[in-house]
Amino acid sequence: MTFHKIIYTTILLITAGTLHVMAQDPTKPKTEEKAVTEEIEVVRPYKPVLAEAVKLRRSPDLNDVKTYKARFNYSLTDRKLELNSDINKLQAQEVAAEREAELINNYVKGGFGTAKTIFGEAYVNIGKDEAMQAGAYLQHLSQSGKLNKQQSSQQRLSVFGRSIGETATLSGRVNFQRNGLYFYGIDEANPALNPNPEKQTLNFFEAEGEVVNKYTDDPDAFSYAAKVNGYIWSDKFSAKENSIVLNGYMNKRISSFNLGLAASAEFGGTKDSITDVGNNILKLNPYIRLQTHGVKINAGINFVQEFGDFSSTRIFPAVTADFTLIPDYLQIFGEVKGDVNRNSLKQYTDENPWLNSNIEIRNTVEKLSISGGIKGTGGPGFGYKARIYHKRIEDMPLYVNSFSSFNKFDVIYDFGTMKLTGLEGELSVQVSDALKWTGRLNFEDYKPAAETQSWFKPQMRLSSDLLYNITKQISLTASVAIQDDSKAKVYLAAPAKPYLIPDPLNEQVVTVKGFVDLGAGANYKINNKFSAFIKVNNLLDSSYSRFLYYQTIGMNIFGGISYSF
Template identity: 65%
Template sequence: MNIKKILYTTALFVSAGTLSVQAQDKKATEKTTEDKTIAEEIEVVRPYKPVLAEAVKLRRSPDLNDVQTYKARFNYGLTNRRLELNSDINKLQAQQVAQERPDTLLNNFLKGGLGTSATTLAEAYINIGRDEGLQAGGFFRHFGQEGKLNGQKFNQQQLSVFGKSIMDEFTLSGRINYQRNGLYFYGQDPNGSFINENPEKQAFNFIEAEGEIASSYTPDEAALSYAAKINGYVWSDRFNAKENSVVLNGYLNKRISSFNLGLASSLEMGNTKDLNVNVNNHLLKVNPYIRLQTNGIKINAGINLVQEFGSFSELRIFPAVTADLTLIPEYLQLFGELKGDVNRNSLKQLTDDNPFLMNNIEIQNTVEKISFTGGIKGTGGPGFGYQAKIYHKELEQLPLFVNDFNNPSQFDVIYDFGTTKLLGIEGEISVQISNALKWTGRMNLENYKPASERESWFKPQLRLNSNLLYHVNDKLSFNAAVVLQDDTKAKLYTAQPASPYILPNPDTETVVNVKGFVDFGLGADYKINKKFSAFVKANNILNNQNGRFLYYQAIGFNAFGGLTYSF
């Protein structure tokens, strides 16, 4: 029995061992086969088991009976404030904008230039700087040119000092000017009717002083407004002509409700001397008025009382009425004026208009008997402004220029005795498309009906002025200007006229046409840096030789340039 059990047990272990060997062989075979195709590497990492050092281990449990709490100390500041039940939306407070840093102003500059036609230019301007209560400075300018004709030379010097003080109740201002004009009587006839080989030299000296006091602005509408000004000058030429003048002006205005009561007055005292001339020409003007200003309507009604005394003596009373009606605020406004006045003629005024005058000029006053003006003005939007008016004047003793019989290169002054009628139209437009482009234009159309003369000598019917300014960028800018004048008429004597001259004699006179002209100029400015800039300018680009007066040609095309230094 034991032997059978041993045999059975031995057979069972042998069978199990055989199966185990076969299985291992098979797996080895399969593994061998797989190794031929796939290479794998298996890395087994065991989990991390931290080991604490003996010193870190806590051997005791926490004390759960520690229940002590920490009490912080607080300090309270209670404000007794009323509770407001307001459901309205509170106004938002705008945040203050940080004050801009003021720009550094360059108050002074020096300018100089040279060019063709012997052109010389020198300018200087000096100012004390930014001050709300005091302004003072000075200005100097020299400009000279020379043409191709014999004696065709011009030069001008100007020096001015000014000041202004703004106080709480009034403002004081004043200035002193000196001006000198040098030239030659270079007129000559291209057709050879007379010879002017040695043109005479002429020079005008003018010294002027002016002072003014005016009330400062006040919000009190019932306050009294006032102003007073005094102006005086001394004038002389290179020969024997001398002139002086003192003018006093005063103004008072008092507002009562919608009305203004005012008084404007002036006293003009002048004396003109030459070899054969000594004229005391004085005027006293008084202009009381009442002004209504309400609801876009402004009417100023008064009289202009003028007393001539000295060499002339006569009292005249003229109307002085102006009206403004606003139809569309800022866009359309109608205006009109009806007035009369006496205009004092002087050698200073006449030589400013025509510097080629002879000696012993007769001085008379021009009476503006009646003058009417009406028109419209306003804006057409941002950057666009306009004005157009029509006017009619009746003038007594209108001064006119005529060539002297003995010396045609010099001019005499005659007066159109009687009433000259003038009808004119004037229009002006200003367009600013942007900060880079601005254009202005002005046109005058005038029609004269002389009293005793055949024509209003050297009075053009059409005058046109236009200016264009274009900024390419902050450094470069261009400018252009056009001046146009229509043909005029001149009178030449064929025989010696009567002296003193009163009425024209057609048998001893002839009419000559003086051609008009167009003067077109271009200029450019370039800012090199904050202190230096360069400029260039060209005049009479069309090279037009026609001048304003007979026998006097204009300087042809000329150009000059230079530098400006600001400090």
């Protein structure tokens, strides 16, 4: 075979193979005249293959084509279109009513302890009422000491009421008090002088009514008040006393000024087996008051007319001033005044219940009293007051042991004008609701007019009280009373009657020692109804005396239960 034949044969084979391949491609049209001109697309169906775990056991319903139609309610408001561009007033939202606390107005308390102590107390009230208030109080306390007939008992009953009207407030009260005791005084140098002490009973009945107009902010307001008080007093023997006191007050405000008048009329009488005294006093106190910008000045006079067994007319100054230097923190005050004090057996027996019979009654004249000091607060819970005073007093009453009955006391008067200079201080501290402390201190210097001493008048007296709430259930109380030495007069022979001028050669001065009296107590609140208490008096168990020959009961402890409702 020649070389040329081989080349032609190879070209022919290649051309034939190419045409064969082109005939098998369906996407390309054939160039031959007899080729099909319509394009045909062949698609094989897709058959998915799922695993056995995800196959559906039933076919979904494709015909569920329900649609949700919401229902709407329309409320059309016919409201006028406002074109006001001003700022509307904001309406305050009403606060929800606070739940009222449950008030417990009544309680009953009872207990007993050493020294044959029996204690009972009760208080009842009608409850919360803005227009009417009424209630009653009852107390009993009895004790016995180691000395012969060293016994005492006291009962108190009080009923009160108040009605608050639109223009005035009416109030009234009725009190009854009974003190039972013995003249158990004993002279340690002669203990057999009082083998059978006499018994004494003091009865007191009082009634009082008052009307006061309600306060108003009117700068030209007229205010008034009126009160009437009367009492009947008697003892186991022949002494009797009665008194009626009428008080009135009127005040007219004119801008920063006040024009007013205070008046009182006291009518009373004291009777005993050989004494009968009528003692009446009329007092008028016109004044003018200026109150503005931390300054308060009250200037007036005190007109006093005595009538009855005593007759005199006196006019005293009545001036007070109060200046605020630092609001709520520091105030300076001063006073210049004079007055006549009506003395009575009720007043004397409240201080010294072992009085003799046929006590002389005279009034005490406070010729001039000048005082001044400072007061204010040192922050929340701290208050203070300090005052210095000087008084000139005529016919000052004093107690002395009777010559005929050493364990009874007569009342004498320091005839003339005695001078008294004193210093008084008060403190009050309240750290929180859990701790509160108060204290008071008095220093007094007496310069008698005719007597050698101011009998039974100590120069220094101190008292203090403490309250500490440990928890809401437990609270502690403590108190202390301290008194300096005082002097007593013992007659060596019977004094002159009537008694006018003392005879130093016929009297002996005895020192009554001072004392310190400590007390403590505790309260435990069991629940809202019940609580328990305990109290200890005279912790030092000292047998001190306030008046000569009369020792107090030593340390005594008593406790009990109280119920609130």
